[in-house]
Amino acid sequence: TLQAREQHIRREKATSNICSNESLCTLAATVYLSLLGKDGLIEAATQSTQKAHFLANEIASIPGFSLCYPDTPFFKEFAIHCPVSAQRVIQDMLNKHIFAGVDLKSYGYDENTLLIAVTEKRTRAELENYATALREMNYE
Structure with missing residues (x-):
């Protein structure tokens, strides 16, 4: 018999x-x-790429946040450096019912590195809401 x-x-x-x-x-x-x-x-694929680049540019314009690899091409995932620990950003965003991304500390990066993925399923309003929520944190 076959078994799962x-x-x-x-x-x-x-x-x-x-x-x-x-x-x-x-x-x-x-x-x-x-x-x-x-x-x-x-x-x-086209939408995922465009939306990811839109969000990356929005985040890079927020004081204290920067792209980890600004000159490297990417598809739909990118890493950012946060002014505070990625865990704090994740928790603060979760308090606003937003999944911020994945803390990359356990993958050999420093504690302030966050991986963000954007797919075609996300709307422009959701991406703007994400960036606005980060801006409102005032981590400077």
């Missing part, structure tokens, strides 16, 4: 490492990409 997972088999003897959650994510991505089609995928 091999939970009853010890890790060393398991013949696969795929679990139902990975399969579900793969299926969801496949369905989404199929529905988008070639032109839709190009449009989604």
Whole structure:
């Protein structure tokens, strides 16, 4: 019989490492990409890039914040240097019901480095709200 997972088999003897959650994510991505089609995928990628660059420029204009790699091209993710710890920014933004990004301290960066990702799903208003919320923090 086929099994979704091999939970009853010890890790060393398991013949696969795929679990139902990975399969579900793969299926969801496949369905989404199929529905988008070639032109839709190009449009989604273009929007992601434009929106990410818009937000990066907005954040870079806020005193105390800067892009970690200002001269490096990027697609939809970028790292910023914050005037306070990334954890504080994350918590302060969470208090405003905004997911700020990922603290990169555990990936070898300093405690003030934050990774931000922007996709085609975010609206211009949401991006402006993000930048406005950061501006209002007055971390200087």
